[in-house]
Amino acid sequence: MAEDQPPQPVKADTTNSTPTEGYDKKCIFCRIVNNEMGTELLHNDGDLSCFRDIKPGAPHHYLVVPNKHVGNCKSLNKEHVPLVKQMVDVGKDVLQKNSVTDLTDVRFGFHWPPFCSVTHLHLHVLAPVSQMGFMSRLIYRLNSYWFVTADQLIELLNSKAETN
Numbered sequence: 136m137a138e139d140q141p142p143q144p145v146k147a148d149t150t151n152s153t154p155t156e157g158y159d160k161k162c163i164f165c166r167i168v169n170n171e172m173g174t175e176l177l178h179n180d181g182d183l184s185c186f187r188d189i190k191p192g193a194p195h196h197y198l199v200v201p202n203k204h205v206g207n208c209k210s211l212n213k214e215h216v217p218l219v220k221q222m223v224d225v226g227k228d229v230l231q232k233n234s235v236t237d238l239t240d241v242r243f244g245f246h247w248p249p250f251c252s253v254t255h256l257h258l259h260v261l262a263p264v265s266q267m268g269f270m271s272r273l274i275y276r277l278n279s280y281w282f283v284t285a286d287q288l289i290e291l292l293n294s295k296a297e298t299n
Contacts, residue, residue, distance in 0.1 A: 157203025164200045164255035177229050183222060185229045185260075192271030193242075193261040195235055199225045205256040208245040208283065213292050219258075223285045226260035235262045242275055243285040250281035258285060 159165045167174045168184045178185035181202065188196040199222045205211075211219070223243050230241060240263040245256070261267065261275060275282055283291070 157205075159204040159255070162204055162253070162255045164198075164253055164257060165204050168200065168202045177232075178225055180225075183225050185225055188259070192259075192275055193263065193267045195230060195233055195260070195262040197226060197229050197260040199223075199229075199258040199260060201256055207248045207251050207254050207256060208288055209248045211256070211288070211292055213295060216289055216292050219285055219289055219292070222258040226258055230260060230262055237263065240264050242277075244275065244282050245285070245288055247281050247283050 158169065163172070166172050167186060168176075168179070170176075174186050176184050176186055177197065178199075179202070183199055184202055185197050185199045188198050201218065201222075205215075205218075226243055227238060227241075230238070235241065242259070242261045242264050244259055246252075246259075259275060261271070267275070277284065
């Protein structure tokens with residue numbers, strides 16, 4: 136009976152059984168978004184999904200990813216600025232749904248290639264930053280060669296368009 140079934144995590148919108156365009160079967164994040172890994176999705180709106188990081192660097196550490204496979208942040212251009220902004224908005228929404236009210240003590244950012252373990256674009260959402268340990272402060276350090284904030288990435292993408 137349906138009442139005997141355990142609650143299921145929020146599933147990605149899969150209207151057909153065949154993965155859609157923009158799906159990379161070798162990509163762990165594509166597989167998570169397509170509910171092939173059993174990872175609980177905290178958010179899925181058809182365009183973006185959010186789930187917990189498996190190695191949290193803060194009490195609240197989430198990853199926001201596009202549902203379609205998009206390369207790392209070096210592959211983006213000015214047309215991707217709205218996507219990055221939308222990813223930040225989803226991150227803020229998930230934080231607020233998880234009782235994080237101080238949005239001044241958060242960090243939104245991306246690892247800069249080649250310092251990415253997964254090439255599918257993903258925004259790290261970390262809170263509270265004040266409770267991050269030593270290693271997390273190093274890994275998600277501002278103004279480093281390996282991590283850029285969402286604001287820095289947006290500024291970079293906008294400046295790319297001006298130089299082209």
